[in-house]
Amino acid sequence: RRSTIGMCLTDTLDDMVxxxxxxxxxxxxxxxxxxxxxxxxxxxxxxxxxxxxxxLHTYRFCDNVWTFILKDATFKNEEITETIGKVKIVA
Known part of the structure; x- marks a missing residue:
């Protein structure tokens, strides 16, 4: 639900209610x-x-949710490699 489409759906449902x-x-x-x-x-x-x-710059576990902040993260798949300066991962 924290994705863009999930948040839009939640906002729309709130408006309708x-x-x-x-x-x-x-x-x-x-x-x-x-x-x-x-x-x-x-x-x-x-x-x-x-x-x-x-x-790994920062990590925390709060309310059963892990949060990781990575610096100079590299994302790699079969086709491309992309480097991002700062990434926040919530899981």
Whole structure:
């Protein structure tokens, strides 16, 4: 849900619930289905692999969520290599 499309969906559902066009229960059902669909799509349709290498600047584990901040990170797949100055990974 923290992806761009997930955040847009959440904002739209919030607007629809606020205006009375959608019940809160139905909005929750839509979000649950979104989570299931995204999980399934990532498991079955994404075949690409990426290697990430960089200098670990900061890491933390809070509320069951890992956050890593990498400096000079290199992302590499079969076709290209890309270097980014600073990357935040939330997992």
């Amino acid at each position: 606020s205006s009375g066009g959608l019940s809160p229960e139905l909005a929750i059902q839509v979000l649950v289905q979104f989570d299931k669909s995204m999980t399934s799509a990532l498991e079955h349709q994404v075949k690409s692999k990426v290697t990430v290498k960089g200098h």
